[in-house]
Amino acid sequence: MGNIEKMIDFGLAKVGRVGYSMAYPARLGPKFYDCSSFVHYCLIAGGFIPRTSLIGSTETLFKMKGVYLKEIYSYNEIQRGDIFIRGIEGKSLGAGGHTGIFLAKDKILHANYRHRGVSISTSRDDLNSFLALRRSYKERYFRPIASLSPGYAIVEKLGRALVLKAVNVRERPSTRSGVLAVYYPGEAIHYDQVLENEGYRWISYIALSGKRRYVSIGDGKSTWVRI
Structure with a gap:
């Protein structure tokens, strides 16, 4: 079963230790991630998606809705461990999208180009540079769900x-x-x-x-x- 804290602990351990790259295969770690590969690895560490999962993109994360992710339709409902995807579904590849994990409503954990790696952004620094903090067709929120039994x-x-x-x-x-x-x-x-x-x-x-x-x-x- 999935564990939010294990997912977050994995991500926090990468802060300031892992660089940023969208190039393949560098984005697959362990020295570099991009935003979506980072979230994929966090979901794997938390037990929410299989270890054999394709390390995909923001578009791959969109397609997890209803299987591994449950969509949250209001920013007011955001909880620790929820995932944001900034970008329009179908057009979010590359610079068209961004994703990360909420540590709190005003704090996100993400791999990003601005900080050259995995970092934490809060409302006191540059959170508003990444998110509008309101749900829209170009900013959506998802909650990991444990849908598979152990040993799958x-x-x-x-x-x-x-x-x-x-x-x-x-x-x-x-x-x-x-x-x-x-x-x-x-x-x-x-x-x-x-x-x-x-x-x-x-x-x-x-x-x-x-x-x-x-x-x-x-x-x-x-x-x-x-x-």
């Missing part, structure tokens, strides 16, 4: 699955997650991930909406989707 594993794998029995499409790899659609026998599912959670095997893909979806394929005894 995700494998990046491209494939085409055949549905043998009617199966539900869910927003998270959990039978407790909401049902969004149904695949019927004979239909095909193109997937890019395979994982295990709650005793089930799952395949996952990015839907046309841009959001990640999950389909259970079997429980170790029976198989209802063949991959």
Whole structure:
């Protein structure tokens, strides 16, 4: 299960010790991060996303909504450990976006070019240079959620699955997650991930909406989707 303080402790340990770079592979650490790779590694350290996760961008973080992140729609609701993304979804790559972690409503932890690395910004110094401190289409807030059981594993794998029995499409790899659609026998599912959670095997893909979806394929005894 996820732990906010472990996530934050990882990030605080990098303050003043890690430089800033958007170049690949430097941004993947350990000597340098950019804003989004820093947040990805913090989420991994806190147990909110798998250790095998792609270290992506702000756009990757946007797509975690409903799976690993819950959107918060008011700045007044911000809590310690919440994540901000500054930038318009679909246009936030590179200099078009910025992200970091709230330590408090008036204090953020982030990797940034201005301070040449991981630093803390507060309302007493330059916080307003990074955030408007109000939710809008170009400044959004998210809260990490613990959606996977301990011991899960995700494998990046491209494939085409055949549905043998009617199966539900869910927003998270959990039978407790909401049902969004149904695949019927004979239909095909193109997937890019395979994982295990709650005793089930799952395949996952990015839907046309841009959001990640999950389909259970079997429980170790029976198989209802063949991959």
